[in-house]
Amino acid sequence: MKASDSIKVHLGQRVKLLRLQVGLSQEAFADRCGLDRTYISGIERGVRNPTLEVLYIIATGLSIDLPTLFAFDHSV
Amino acid sequence: MKASDSIKVHLGQRVKLLRLQVGLSQEAFADRCGLDRTYISGIERGVRNPTLEVLYIIATGLSIDLPTLFAFDHSV
Numbered sequence: 001m002k003a004s005d006s007i008k009v010h011l012g013q014r015v016k017l018l019r020l021q022v023g024l025s026q027e028a029f030a031d032r033c034g035l036d037r038t039y040i041s042g043i044e045r046g047v048r049n050p051t052l053e054v055l056y057i058i059a060t061g062l063s064i065d066l067p068t069l070f071a072f073d074h075s076v
Numbered sequence: 077m078k079a080s081d082s083i084k085v086h087l088g089q090r091v092k093l094l095r096l097q098v099g100l101s102q103e104a105f106a107d108r109c110g111l112d113r114t115y116i117s118g119i120e121r122g123v124r125n126p127t128l129e130v131l132y133i134i135a136t137g138l139s140i141d142l143p144t145l146f147a148f149d150h151s152v
Binding site for chain 1: 079080083084087125126127128129131132133136141142143144145146147150
């Protein structure tokens with residue numbers, strides 16, 4: 001897997017884990033973030049390449065900061 | 077300043093600080109990342125909204141991980 005694909009997959013898994021930990025459905029989380037549910041789904045499946053602004057919105061929606069959002073092993 | 081602008085400005089300042097700490101010019105850093113110098117300049121000025129893949133390339137180019145790249149105060 002290319003490094004650029006791997007980071008998207010790892011981040012998607014991280015977002016899903018954190019979302020489930022706070023007990024939010026994709027729908028509820030998308031509403032909280034003001035993003036489309038299918039976009040959240042795409043991020044969690046690792047097929048989207050979100051921008052810094054979207055990453056910040058997601059972290060804010062999870063009530064965490066960006067270092068915490070990225071606190072996962074992403075060595076390829 | 078909008079939160080979305082603030083995060084871009086904060087990240088830009090962080091990238092510049094880290095780049096200078098490793099003694100790289102924008103040109104040399106852009107070459108290392110395989111990105112255009114003007115794009116690096118735009119990121120450092122906070123006027124670009126880089127994607128996750130680009131952020132990962134920048135962190136890799138600085139030999140750090142993403143949590144370290146985002147280890148700055150970005151409360152708005």
